[in-house]
Amino acid sequence: MDMTSIQGPLTGGAMIGMAAAGLLLLTGKTAGVSGALYGVVTGERGEFPWQFAFVLGLVLGGVMLGQFMPQALPASAGSSLPLLGLGGLLVGFGARLGGGCTSGHGVCGMGRLSRRSVVATCSFMAVAMATVFLVRISGGSLS
Amino acid sequence: MKAAAALAFGVLFAWGLGISGMSRPEVVLGFLDILGDWNPALMFVMGSAVPIYMAAWFARVGKRPLLGGPAPKGARHDLDGRMFAGAALFGVGWGLCGICPGPALTLLGRPSAGGLLFLACMLCGMLLYRVVDARRAGANPA
Structure with missing residues (x-):
């Protein structure tokens, strides 16, 4: 394992940590993807707006990856x-x-x-x- | 405001998944294959994400979020059979395909039949849980 192979994981992990920390600091919510998705599909926990926005952001981010960094996603x-x-x-x-x-x-x-x-x-x-x-x-x- | 913040952090989260390699099932399976051709690089995803979150959590524990609303509840330390059973089922699914819920969403950026099927079945699994949970609650009213 060389240094370049851990650069992506370290950088990406830091972005994930900052996203979860940012959501916590600003909204007090937990950046749990399965919990947010569950809230969106069941829509009964009173948390729908932020959960829907968070899931939408993940999908939008995925679409941006597909556009600008397609090698990050499998064919x-x-x-x-x-x-x-x-x-x-x-x-x-x-x-x-x-x-x-x-x-x-x-x-x-x-x-x-x-x-x-x-x-x-x-x-x-x-x-x-x-x-x-x-x-x-x-x-x-x-x- | 809260929804706008959640949208932006969702995008950042997705880019983190993409840059880290978590969005590629074959990389995840290589990380999980500890007794085979193990690729430990993904350890560093949690290794950098967790300390950053930890700093934010302990700096603000018990305080109200900046955009208002109640302070988040404290960490849970209880253990029960549901948690173990759920973690085990989740682990089998994750080990079979190398896809967890975040990457299941980013896969939509490069749509494939398999990715869409995984996401659809994952949502069905969640709805199935809702049905089972409602039945259980009905059988044992708290």
Whole structure:
């Protein structure tokens, strides 16, 4: 691993941290993507305006990436369609049942030193790593 | 004002995902493959995001946000089975595809059938949770 390979992660991570910190300082809200999306699709938590704007910003940012930095986005989502369908269901259901995802638990919760978020983050990372390992040794291909 | 701030920070967040590599499933899967051809670079995403958020959180803990409204609630430290079960299901889905909710949204910037399917199924998973949760609440009124 050379220095150039960690420049992107460090810079991008700092931008993610600043976005989450900025949202906290100005609005007091938690930059949890799954929570915001859930609020948008259910629309019943009284938080709709900021959640919709945050999700819209993420989509808009994605469109800008596609325009100005297309190499940041994959040409295809990688996995086979059945696997993407199953993965999407598990990610959506699991994030809500577990109360957060990589952003809410992994960045905001960890940053608050929340024991619940630290344990949740360690749990989903360990399970994700085990899943990748099991798929690989079972001869499955992810790409 | 709050919505405008959320929009701007959403855009910044998406660019962070793009620049860090989190928006590319194959990079995420390489990071999760610790027993294979492990690419640890994504550790530095959390490594720089978390301290920045932490500084903001502890500088303002218990204080009202600058644009008004109530102070955010304190950090949660309780653990329960729902959290563990949810984290486990989320982990399987993340490990299968290398896509978590933020990157599922940025994928729309370069639309593909697979990316759209993942996002649609992720939203269905959330709605399914809502149905299951409402049934559970109905069966055990608090």
